[in-house]
Amino acid sequence: MSTSTSPLPRPTAEAPPGAPAPAPSRPYDGSGPFPVEGPPPPARVGADRLYIALTGTIVVLPFVALGLACWLLWGRLIGPTDVVLALVLYLLTGLGVTVGFHRGLTHGGYTAVRPLRTALAVAGSMSFQGDVIGWVATHRRHHAFTDRPGDPHSPYRYGTHLRGQLRGLVHSHVGWLFRNDPTSPERYAPDLLADPDLRAVARAFPALCLLTLALPFGLGWAIGGTWVHALTALLWAGLVRIALLHHVTWSVNSLCHLIGERPFRTRRHDRATNLWPLALLSFGESWHNLHHADPTSARHGVDRGQIDPSAAVIRLFERLGWVYDVRWPTPDRIAARRT
Structure with a gap:
């Protein structure tokens, strides 16, 4: 593989250029609900309803599938083909998000050669989490x-009291998807917009969503030989x-x-934690x-016993010569950020 003739500029990790904080109607004190940031956008009833319908379908449909799965399991076991296909596709799409979308394209924790950068963007798009x-x-x-x-999607949007935290938990987990609060790519991702490969992957997002469903269906049919195997794989x-x-x-x-735990200092109001049960x-x-x-660190789990499969994959890519300029954490960088 060869490197791109015009590699992407290293993105900033915190505030992108030209992205000043919105001007709230009153200062944020860190404990109350977020201030109102201005008048609401003009109503677009048709567009808003379509957005909510599509988001609802993406969020709810997998749970309908889970209910069907329970019905199918009533009195029978799930097949090994289904398990293997689910594991392989979970790894493929999950690493596409964590290694590709997140540590690479968002934060510039490394620079990938052009074919790998595009392949990771395709894999991440197949996670159904939106275009790259x-x-x-x-x-x-x-x-x-x-x-x-x-x-x-902050869980502190509605304040730090119990009711606000419960409401904020729902908002940060899934509720924010229904707000139709778009983020400007021109403002926050101009480097990706300048890359023709990534623009093509973004345009192909609907097709990649179909592909991520067609693959297990087709492989289930090919391996099992019946439409029942195809449906259970799907x-x-x-x-x-x-x-x-x-x-x-x-x-x-x-x-x-x-x-979770907060062994490292973050910026004011930033309450990000380490939560070990979710690590794997x-x-x-x-x-x-x-x-x-x-x-921008390519490794997130830096202490003893902190499993970080994404960092291991980046290390493998580095040894293969597929990524370079990897920003591995150093002892000095880690020590400087400890509380």
Whole structure:
């Protein structure tokens, strides 16, 4: 593989250029609800209803699939083909998000050769979490305004009292998806918009969503030889796998800002935590406190016993010569950020 003739510029980890904080009507004190940031956008009833319908379908459909899965399991066992396909696709799409979308494209923790960068963007798009450019823009906005006005999915949006925290937990986990609060790619991801490969992957997002469902269906049919095998593979390796990865990702947004340990200093109001039970399922993303303390670090789990599969994959790519300029944490960088 050869490197791109015009590699992407290294993105900033915190506030992108030209992204000042919104001007709230009153200062944010860190404990109350987020101030109102201005008049609401003009009503677009048709567009808003379509957005909510599509979001609801993506969120609810996997749970319908889970209900069907329970019905199918009544009196029978899930087949080994379904398990293997679900595991392989979970790994492929999950690492596409964590290694590709997040540590590479959003934060510039490494530079990938052009074919690998594009392949990771395709794999991440097959997670059903949105097109690559929109995903990166939203996450950069989250880092620019973590847990303060401007953050698209902070659990502290409604304050720090019990009722506000419960409401904020729902908002940060899934409710923010229904707000139709778009993030400007021109403002937060101009480097991705300038890359023709990534623009093509972003345009192909609907087709990649179909592909991520067609693959298990087709492989189930090819391996099992019947439409029943195809449907069970679609159910487990398609819809249920998507639902699991969704909720693991959303749990990093929600739980990893509410519960867990905070051994590293972060910016004011930033309450990102380390939550070990999610480490394996999230491929190391739940070592979230270190990530917010040092966003460009290619490794998030830096202490003894902190499993970080995404960092291991980046290390493998580095040894193969497929990534370079990897920003590995050094003892000095880690020590400087400890509380």
